[in-house]
Amino acid sequence: MIAWFSDPTHWTGSDGVFALVIQHLIYSGVALFFACLIGLPIGLYVGHTGRGVVLIAGLANALRSLPSLGLIVLLVILFGPVFTSDMAFIVPSIIVLVLLAVPPIMSGTYAGVAAVDPAAVDAARGMGKRPLDILFDVELPCALPLIFSGLRSATLQIISTATIAAYVSLGGLGRLIIDGRAQNDYYQMAAGAVLVGALALLVDLAIGILSRLTVSPGLTRRL
Template identity: 55%
Template sequence: MISSVFSWLGDGANWSGPDGITHRLVQHLEYSFGALVFVLIIGIPLGLYIGHTGKGGVAIAGVANALRALPTFGLLLYLVIAYSGNLPTDWIYLGPALFVLVVLGVPAVLSNTYAGVQNVDPAARDAARGMGMTGMQVLWRVEVPNALPLIISGIRSSLLQIVATATIAAYVTLGGLGRFMIDGLSQRDYAQMAGGAVLVGLLAVALDLVMAVIQRYVVSRGITGRYALPAASADVVAAESSVSV
């Protein structure tokens, strides 16, 4: 069973052409990152606003919880049946699919952004205001840098959920890696089905790694605790002396 999966994956003919793995992979990434862009546009400003002002935090927690209970698969099918008549041809399936992925992805980004800002050390925030930072300066110079680890991990889990769920887009005739699972199922071709599953799994793990690397390099060392080793202090001293010259 497993060997048939590998031979399916290893067959060059399965990788090329409009139905090939390469094209499906690109489609999958298009759906995922397309949805992620909307998720960020909605989730981050709203999360920052709520975290900074402290208004509406309870409502957000409630909405995020309720959205988690919403069955995305059902929502996708419902939207396609109920609203496809009102959409331009190109968007009959793509519109509902993107909408569902955005609805799925927003809560993680929103609540992590909110929680990240909310959890900034109150003393640091107080000091920032006390030193004369304006509201916007407090937000961008203190709250956002300190909330960054949580914001990025929100984006990370949001992206993973989106990538995983983008597979069901294939059920409503769209492309992406889900195509192999759905087609394999209807053609009783287990190798194709499982090959698609392996690809989606690998894609998810790879994207998770990329996000982990981004997280590592974007967040201040003062927060992550990855300080320069004492051995590097020669550079530090050199840097310091150049500062004081």
């Protein structure tokens, strides 16, 4: 495997490691963006109003039990004829990635907002903060630790599932594993696995750093 990594032709070019890492990050980033766009507002709404708690808990459970590989394959066959070009597998894959990432973001945001000290919210209301100010000045900042933990599991879920989506021709590091399997090249598979693992750990670390920078030390109780 060291031999595989030390071969420079494996790193560069349109199917080299660099290009695959970039693809993996782009697909993951796009999916995460849409998942946040859906999950954050719903989580904030449910947490703020307390309406629909049962609904999002049930939804999160139901989505967790859906097999991601089955879903991707199903959507590729259903949507495949609608699109020409690469979109035939990119769109279904991204939809599944978003679908899997929404529940953790939604639940994390909801749990975070719901866990904000009711006394702090009451004080904010009593001193004359308007509802949107309460949401953005008090509830959101206080919910950040749990939002980040939801974001973290969503991101891991996306990176993991994007790897699987290589099976329906999606680009990214999963290619090395799937193509390696097709060519009976175990070293290429192992290299792909190592790279995906490393990518997941690095992204996880990056989110950890981001959360350390944005969450108030008043909440993390770190000095």
